[in-house]
Amino acid sequence: MNRQELVNTIREKKSYLCVGLDTDISKIPKHLLSHADPVFAFNKAIIDATKDLCVAYKINTAFYESLGIRGWETLQRTVEYIPKGIFTIADAKRGDIGNTATQYAKTFYETYAFDSVTVAPYMGKDSVTPFLEFNQKWAIVLGLTSNEGSKDFQLQKVGNTYLYEKVMKTCASWGTVENMMFVVGATQADSIGHIRSFLPDHFFLVPGVGAQGGSLKDISEKGLNKDGGLLVNASRAVIYAGNDENFAEDARNSAMKYQAEMGMYLGNAI
Numbered sequence: 345m346n347r348q349e350l351v352n353t354i355r356e357k358k359s360y361l362c363v364g365l366d367t368d369i370s371k372i373p374k375h376l377l378s379h380a381d382p383v384f385a386f387n388k389a390i391i392d393a394t395k396d397l398c399v400a401y402k403i404n405t406a407f408y409e410s411l412g413i414r415g416w417e418t419l420q421r422t423v424e425y426i427p428k429g430i431f432t433i434a435d436a437k438r439g440d441i442g443n444t445a446t447q448y449a450k451t452f453y454e455t456y457a458f459d460s461v462t463v464a465p466y467m468g469k470d471s472v473t474p475f476l477e478f479n480q481k482w483a484i485v486l487g488l489t490s491n492e493g494s495k496d497f498q499l500q501k502v503g504n505t506y507l508y509e510k511v512m513k514t515c516a517s518w519g520t521v522e523n524m525m526f527v528v529g530a531t532q533a534d535s536i537g538h539i540r541s542f543l544p545d546h547f548f549l550v551p552g553v554g555a556q557g558g559s560l561k562d563i564s565e566k567g568l569n570k571d572g573g574l575l576v577n578a579s580r581a582v583i584y585a586g587n588d589e590n591f592a593e594d595a596r597n598s599a600m601k602y603q604a605e606m607g608m609y610l611g612n613a614i
């Protein structure tokens with residue numbers, strides 16, 4: 345999917361919600377366990393219940409890889425089930441030397457046909473640029489992450505500048521606003537305005553609302569740009585909003601609350 349199509353979808357749906365399919369087989373309602381592929385049965389119901397409210401789905405590959413070959417089959421079924429016109433993210437956080445990075449890019453862009461993959465930039469230019477060489481595909485580079493450990497490296501200063509800022513500016517120079525996005529955690533609301541000042545046009549993938557406590561209001565007020573420019577992810581807060589026969593309806597109600605709030609913020613911004 346290209347940038348303009350994503351922006352149009354955000355405008356049409358009045359939403360920048362990304363639903364995170366971090367589906368843990370031990371957390372899905374027990375009645376689904378009799379299905380041939382219980383995780384897919386769960387994902388299918390969640391997608392059916394939320395597809396009109398969100399503009400992206402993020403599949404965290406760890407939850408699938410941990411199940412071995414069955415997990416990869418579920419991942420494939422799930423990504424193929426996501427309706428065309430909804431942006432797909434393989435949250436795989438890959439990062440390796442050039443020829444290996446190219447294989448990772450092919451895995452997620454070609455074999456599984458995702459629009460994008462999350463990339464850890466620690467190994468530098470030749471670990472990131474292979475993800476930029478595919479038409480209408482996106483590298484989503486870790487910028488300032490939502491977790492406690494972001495203090496260990498990202499929020500250390502190199503000279504007068506935070507390391508995350510140096511990394512984001514350097515990575516941005518390798519790509520364009522058409523093939524690169526950045527992860528900025530919703531728990532980093534104090535910094536998102538500053539990040540927007542030096543990256544005015546990039547899309548940010550913002551995880552950390554819901555279970556991690558980030559404020560949708562704060563990050564929206566500081567992070568939205570004229571094109572939307574945000575994909576705000578909620579995983580557990582949507583997919584595990586309920587845990588019985590009504591789980592899909594509960595997920596829909598949770599997604600609807602986020603979408604309604606986003607509609608309000610978008611109204612002022614784009």
Ligand SMILES: O=C(O)c1cc(=O)[nH]c(=O)n1[C@@H]1O[C@H](COP(=O)(O)O)[C@@H](O)[C@H]1O
Pocket residue numbers: 364366404435462488489490491527528529551552553554555556577578579580581
């Ligand atoms: O790249 C990510 O998606 C990511 C980056 C980050 O800084 N923080 C973060 O939580 N994530 C992912 O976003 C999702 C958050 O899930 P919930 O906290 O359940 O909404 C998980 O899949 C995390 O792996």
